[in-house]
Amino acid sequence: MPKHTTTDCVLFPELFDRPLQAVFDRPRNSSDGGALLLHALDQRLGLIDAFAHRLRDPRQSGKVRHTVRELVAQRVVSMACGYPDGNDAARLATDPLHKLLVNRHPTDDPALASQPTLSRFENAVGPKDLFRLGEALLEQVVEHHGRRLRHKARLITIDLDATDDQTHGGQQLSFFNTHYDGHCYLPLLGFLTFDREPEQYLFAAILRAGNAPGKLGAIGLLRRLLPRLRQAFPQAHLRVRLDGGFAGPEVLEFLEAEPRLTYVVGLAKNAVLVLEAEEHLAEAWAQSLQSEKSERVYSECLYQAGKWKHKRRVIIKAEVVRYQGRSLRDNPRFVVTNIPRRGPRWVYERIYCQRGDSENRIKELKADLALDRTSCSNFWANQFRVLLTAVAYVLLQELRRRVAEKGKPRPRISTLRDCFLKIGVEVIVSVRRIVLRFPQSFPFREPWTRVACRLGACVP
Numbered sequence: 001m002p003k004h005t006t007t008d009c010v011l012f013p014e015l016f017d018r019p020l021q022a023v024f025d026r027p028r029n030s031s032d033g034g035a036l037l038l039h040a041l042d043q044r045l046g047l048i049d050a051f052a053h054r055l056r057d058p059r060q061s062g063k064v065r066h067t068v069r070e071l072v073a074q075r076v077v078s079m080a081c082g083y084p085d086g087n088d089a090a091r092l093a094t095d096p097l098h099k100l101l102v103n104r105h106p107t108d109d110p111a112l113a114s115q116p117t118l119s120r121f122e123n124a125v126g127p128k129d130l131f132r133l134g135e136a137l138l139e140q141v142v143e144h145h146g147r148r149l150r151h152k153a154r155l156i157t158i159d160l161d162a163t164d165d166q167t168h169g170g171q172q173l174s175f176f177n178t179h180y181d182g183h184c185y186l187p188l189l190g191f192l193t194f195d196r197e198p199e200q201y202l203f204a205a206i207l208r209a210g211n212a213p214g215k216l217g218a219i220g221l222l223r224r225l226l227p228r229l230r231q232a233f234p235q236a237h238l239r240v241r242l243d244g245g246f247a248g249p250e251v252l253e254f255l256e257a258e259p260r261l262t263y264v265v266g267l268a269k270n271a272v273l274v275l276e277a278e279e280h281l282a283e284a285w286a287q288s289l290q291s292e293k294s295e296r297v298y299s300e301c302l303y304q305a306g307k308w309k310h311k312r313r314v315i316i317k318a319e320v321v322r323y324q325g326r327s328l329r330d331n332p333r334f335v336v337t338n339i340p341r342r343g344p345r346w347v348y349e350r351i352y353c354q355r356g357d358s359e360n361r362i363k364e365l366k367a368d369l370a371l372d373r374t375s376c377s378n379f380w381a382n383q384f385r386v387l388l389t390a391v392a393y394v395l396l397q398e399l400r401r402r403v404a405e406k407g408k409p410r411p412r413i414s415t416l417r418d419c420f421l422k423i424g425v426e427v428i429v430s431v432r433r434i435v436l437r438f439p440q441s442f443p444f445r446e447p448w449t450r451v452a453c454r455l456g457a458c459v460p
Helices: 033-045 047-053 068-080 086-092 096-101 115-123 127-148 218-232 249-257 271-291 344-367 379-403 413-420 445-454
Strands: 009-012 020-023 155-162 175-177 182-185 188-194 201-206 237-242 261-267 295-303 312-321 333-337 425-429 434-437
Touching: 033 047, 033 068, 033 096, 033 127, 033 379, 033 445, 047 068, 047 127, 047 379, 068 086, 068 096, 068 115, 068 379, 086 115, 096 425, 115 379, 127 188, 127 201, 127 218, 127 379, 155 218, 155 344, 188 218, 188 344, 201 218, 201 379, 218 237, 218 249, 237 344, 249 261, 261 344, 271 295, 271 312, 295 344, 312 344, 333 344, 344 379, 344 413, 379 413, 379 445, 413 445
Parallel strands: 155 237, 237 261
Antiparallel strands: 009 020, 155 188, 175 182, 188 201, 261 333, 295 312, 312 333, 425 434
């Protein structure tokens, strides 16, 4: 290729029966035409406005070229469309559809914010602003689902889970964690499930230091969440599911002090609990030797740890695991709960094991939205990025809820993005209207149109 060539034109002289030329010369085209749905969804959720209103703007008004709302919208839309890095702003600054989605004229208005501008914006946010943004995310999610369900839900399940966010630089509060065998952050994520709905809705994303205890922040988050849930859903019973890292006495005492609330919390094994499970493990061994498969026996006991004020109900899963080519292995598991009148097997399998689905949401957040792209040296800037990623995920979750069809599997976020957002479109602006010209052969035209109509569009 010649030294001074550009990428405006690519020629394939022998690829087909005649020369083929690929030309990049359509200034009013965009490859993210379907992202129009994100703007329509945010009009109903109000997340971007809620974030913008809670951020202070210390800049001199006469020198402002990009408002706080435009900066928030630019980052959220780009993250939802698969551009998690601030460096992506250089590629998207003149995209007509991205300009339209931050309420700018797609062709006549100046370009969107550059990477340095976005970097300064992210680093200017302090801890008090971030606390207000976390409150805004929680409030808007609860309020939205309250309206959607008409404030009627029989059961609301709250899942809190932590994950690792590996760091590879000089980020503040990045520490070595022996469990994850590396330097990392430990984000705390919260999800809500209403009745038997298949989706677990993200409502909180809190970045924590790499050496943070598993239960850090759980009580404060629940203390802010529970009153809002009771206000939005007065008749709902609340259930909290947590893994073993949250099983501190202060957490259990807090949960037991709350009215109309049950909990199921994983419990780390110790010598006393293993002794309680010994008899049942022997029974599981006998069953496994007879069936030549993994077997498990459920039971329960009353147990009081050294720092507990009283005994609590503990569910025991005495399991013997059999893998091909390996010897049998004991795998006892324990769960502490205050759920009455339910058998041990039901509590463990029907309630506690279902919390594993929140790990699928975490995988989506990390794989499809780069939640762990916390590469800024400033801890608070990284927390801000995590919150912006959470807003993008909430919008995509709402899109998935509207796309999903009864009896069919729900698409994962990457599939949703490829099928409904990444659409080539031509943007035409006249005095009277804006026209987006989609490909006539767009394979997901019908479901895209159906979702658009549910968001206020109409078919003339």
